[in-house]
Amino acid sequence: MGFSMSRSRIVDQFDQFAVDAPSVPVFSFSVHMELRKDPITRSWVMTGDESAEVGVRLDAPCSFCSDAHVQVIAKSPNIPGPGWSARSVVHPKPLYHIEGEPGRRGDGIYDRMHTVGAHEVLVENASHDRHLWKANDEEIGHFLRLSAERILDLKRDPRIKYVSFFKDYGKNAGQEFSHPTSQLIATTFVPRRVLYELRAGREYFIGKERCVFCDILQQEERQAQRVIEVRGDYIALGPYAPRVPYETWILPRNHDSSFERTGLNKPGLRINLAALLRRTLQRIRSVTEDFHLVLHTSPSSLHPSKNLGYWKTIDDDYHWHIEILPVVPAKAKSYTFKEVYYSPVTSETAVRQLRDAKIDG
Numbered sequence: 001m002g003f004s005m006s007r008s009r010i011v012d013q014f015d016q017f018a019v020d021a022p023s024v025p026v027f028s029f030s031v032h033m034e035l036r037k038d039p040i041t042r043s044w045v046m047t048g049d050e051s052a053e054v055g056v057r058l059d060a061p062c063s064f065c066s067d068a069h070v071q072v073i074a075k076s077p078n079i080p081g082p083g084w085s086a087r088s089v090v091h092p093k094p095l096y097h098i099e100g101e102p103g104r105r106g107d108g109i110y111d112r113m114h115t116v117g118a119h120e121v122l123v124e125n126a127s128h129d130r131h132l133w134k135a136n137d138e139e140i141g142h143f144l145r146l147s148a149e150r151i152l153d154l155k156r157d158p159r160i161k162y163v164s165f166f167k168d169y170g171k172n173a174g175q176e177f178s179h180p181t182s183q184l185i186a187t188t189f190v191p192r193r194v195l196y197e198l199r200a201g202r203e204y205f206i207g208k209e210r211c212v213f214c215d216i217l218q219q220e221e222r223q224a225q226r227v228i229e230v231r232g233d234y235i236a237l238g239p240y241a242p243r244v245p246y247e248t249w250i251l252p253r254n255h256d257s258s259f260e261r262t263g264l265n266k267p268g269l270r271i272n273l274a275a276l277l278r279r280t281l282q283r284i285r286s287v288t289e290d291f292h293l294v295l296h297t298s299p300s301s302l303h304p305s306k307n308l309g310y311w312k313t314i315d316d317d318y319h320w321h322i323e324i325l326p327v328v329p330a331k332a333k334s335y336t337f338k339e340v341y342y343s344p345v346t347s348e349t350a351v352r353q354l355r356d357a358k359i360d361g
């Protein structure tokens with residue numbers, strides 16, 4: 001499949017790499033992009049005929065280092081003057097646009113809608129080379145709080161069903177900017193991977209009246225085979241059934257469905273999470289530079305949809321987490337066999353290696 005003409009992309013901040021993994025990320029979608037729903041899997045796909053491609057230009061002058069050419073939405077700490085640690089700006093080539101209505105409509109048995117939503121760049125730091133694994137915990141805390149504030153703010157929009165952030169780092173992961181950045185996307189639908197998790201969480205809860213993530217945590221902490229590190233109220237672990245080698249999850253140890261509520265209210269927690277995130281990324285970087293990171297949090301419950309039952313128990317059966325999927329070049333075939341994930345390193349082995357990795361601070 002060529003990348004220059006038609007392109008379709010399953011809209012999941014994480015599974016997109018499993019669909020096609022172009023070494024040159026392309027975000028120059030024209031206004032002709034639209035969302036179409038696969039009637040079988042119920043996954044939304046962004047598709048359209050692209051006009052021109054603009055490859056990643058990591059050597060271009062950095063627009064995030066200066067105030068020129070960026071449209072600032074919010075910053076943290078929220079103090080007057082130029083001082084800031086993290087800030088959110090409008091994405092220069094947004095995949096989703098805030099204006100208009102989704103205009104969801106039928107097309108025979110199919111469904112389609114406009115790419116209404118929001119797409120922001122979360123600038124993690126004012127310094128061009130202070131990546132999350134080099135920044136101090138205070139700075140990372142500011143980034144986490146800003147992310148939480150942006151999610152809460154966008155969730156107030158009745159059109160928006162889901163908001164989250166992700167980070168692609170390294171040229172094999174589709175990194176877009178050289179400045180330390182993550183990206184925030186707000187959509188009028190729940191992306192498929194999160195939808196699968198929500199449905200599974202609800203089913204488990206119906207049977208057991210417990211959160212599946214809490215049960216996983218209980219067993220993992222007891223067995224201690226796949227636990228990378230515990231930091232206060234947070235834990236980093238390798239999942240039992242990893243999709244890629246060294247896949248790592250970071251979760252709150254106590255039940256909590258929504259990152260944005262925790263992230264905002266408890267500064268002590270935020271610092272623990274910042275430290276765990278920084279140290280976990282250092283460990284992963286002892287294996288590979290390139291990784292995808294995504295936050296999975298509960299969808300907007302301010303404007304619940306009538307036909308989606310999972311909103312009723314969502315605070316009990318969903319549990320927010322951060323997923324990190326390293327891109328290990330030598331194991332690239334794992335990405336091509338996407339019908340069944342193939343990970344040639346077990347989490348037990350990966351976790352032993354990550355635990356022993358040399359990290360500073």
Ligand SMILES: [Zn+2]
Nearest residue numbers: 062065128179
């Ligand atoms: Zn910069």
Ligand SMILES: [Zn+2]
Nearest residue numbers: 211214255319
């Ligand atoms: Zn839970």
Ligand SMILES: [Zn+2]
Nearest residue numbers: 197296321323
């Ligand atoms: Zn998840």
